[in-house]
Ligand SMILES: NC(=O)c1ccc[n+]([C@@H]2O[C@H](COP(=O)([O-])OP(=O)(O)OC[C@H]3O[C@@H](n4cnc5c(N)ncnc54)[C@H](O)[C@@H]3O)[C@@H](O)[C@H]2O)c1
């Protein structure tokens with residue numbers, strides 16, 4: 001495996017990659033002798049790479065992903081993945097993962113540092129002292145956090161830690177987060193309010209959400225207009241949650257007393273940005289996660305996560321794929337192969353124009369997290385249709401094909417202790433069905449029903465599925481015609497439909513019949529249809 005470490009992650013993380021047997025590690029800044037690589041440099045280094053580790057510096061664009069045909073994992077040593085083109089990665093089946101949590105405390109503490117620096121003229125005092133001054137009389141008076149109201153927008157990991165610290169300082173905390181449950185707010189001892197209330201009642205406001213279409217410019221001119229005069233604003237999350245032009249106006253007018261910023265709409269911050277010359281603003285260059293502890297933690301976490309994923313183990317903290325508990329994954333392993341085969345079988349059995357795949361789980365399997373199994377079924381369905389399909393991109397590829405996927409779960413099944421059923425519903429309304437289970441102690445996968453007819457068929461090799469009139473001599477006919485072609489029959493499973501007078505024969509073959517033999521079979525007067533299925 002080849003890893004490209006594109007941004008400055010901790011040496012411990014890099015060492016972890018290097019210690020893995022069969023791993024080659026390219027460290028970008030050693031090759032290009034610069035802190036961060038340009039897009040062209042990343043493209044020039046990524047050609048045969050299996051995994052790329054980044055922080056927020058390197059942009060993993062569609063072009064970068066396209067230039068890396070072997071790429072399997074993008075690892076972000078940190079939280080925000082806005083520098084990674086996730087749809088492009090998903091489309092190409094590349095896992096994108098991050099390390100949530102590792103830099104929470106570092107960022108919460110930086111936010112608090114900003115709140116304190118926004119309350120007292122620390123930065124100015126320091127600059128003037130260093131310039132030889134003693135500005136005791138000239139500096140503006142500060143303010144206390146004690147008994148002030150802090151509005152926290154976004155009560156995730158960092159927002160919650162900031163809120164805890166604020167309570168320690170004797171602040172009243174108002175919380176705005178539409179996804180925060182009442183019970184979590186209660187546990188944190190916070191008052192949950194709407195955004196309007198928060199902006200009107202807070203003395204300090206800090207934002208801790210990702211930048212999304214919903215959060216972009218959430219704090220704009222209109223929001224600032226509603227705020228108390230002398231409000232103080234802080235952004236250590238993502239540039240653009242607070243609209244910079246509105247903040248500049250607010251600071252200039254005096255409506256906003258102070259601001260503390262670690263992130264910007266454009267990074268690096270433009271040299272002529274008005275913030276740079278404002279006394280009441282403290283600026284840091286995206287330093288939230290830059291503590292030794294946080295970098296050590298996210299660097300080693302991302303290296304371990306990437307190695308696990310690349311070595312076929314557990315996938316953790318993936319943005320474009322569900323994570324699963326390792327114990328559940330272990331239990332699920334025997335089913336994954338069956339699921340993939342059922343997906344492939346139903347695709348080959350169906351005609352064109354499948355609009356929906358319905359996956360139904362019955363019996364004790366519903367006690368497991370079946371998400372990876374549903375992905376394996378979808379991957380199996382697409383294996384012959386879509387190149388480079390994998391568990392990451394299978395759902396989006398089906399969506400592009402206009403195929404809906406529905407999953408249902410039921411605790412009982414009449415005939416088996418557990419059963420996986422996959423149906424393909426065609427635009428004509430016709431539904432094809434296959435179901436399978438695991439047999440015995442060895443947990444051997446078997447197909448046990450096709451279109452509602454009970455069979456018992458292995459899930460590998462070549463299968464001939466024949467629907468024929470239930471008349472004498474059909475089995476003999478198939479044996480003869482296949483024998484003439486030199487095709488050996490390994491096993492035969494028959495199901496009869498007394499009502500309709502049809503039988504389903506599933507013949508397991510050692511090799512595929514020739515085109516001429518297939519034509520001969522399809523021309524037989526009692527054979528309504530047949531399919532050769534490769535599993
Ligand atoms: N400055 C830095 O160096 C630095 C370091 C780490 C994280 N960050 C950034 O800080 C932010 C928060 O990180 P986190 O680890 O706490 O993330 P998180 O996912 O734990 O929390 C985000 C919270 O935002 C909330 N949210 C989402 N949409 C919202 C909306 N429309 N309105 C209000 N709340 C909304 C979510 O419900 C969630 O509680 C992220 O943008 C992350 O990239 C910056």
Ligand SMILES: O=C(O)[C@H](O)COP(=O)(O)O
Pocket residue numbers: 055056057077078079080081103286287288289290
């Ligand atoms: O989202 C994050 O984790 C922060 O923005 C940290 O970014 P960094 O790893 O580039 O410091």
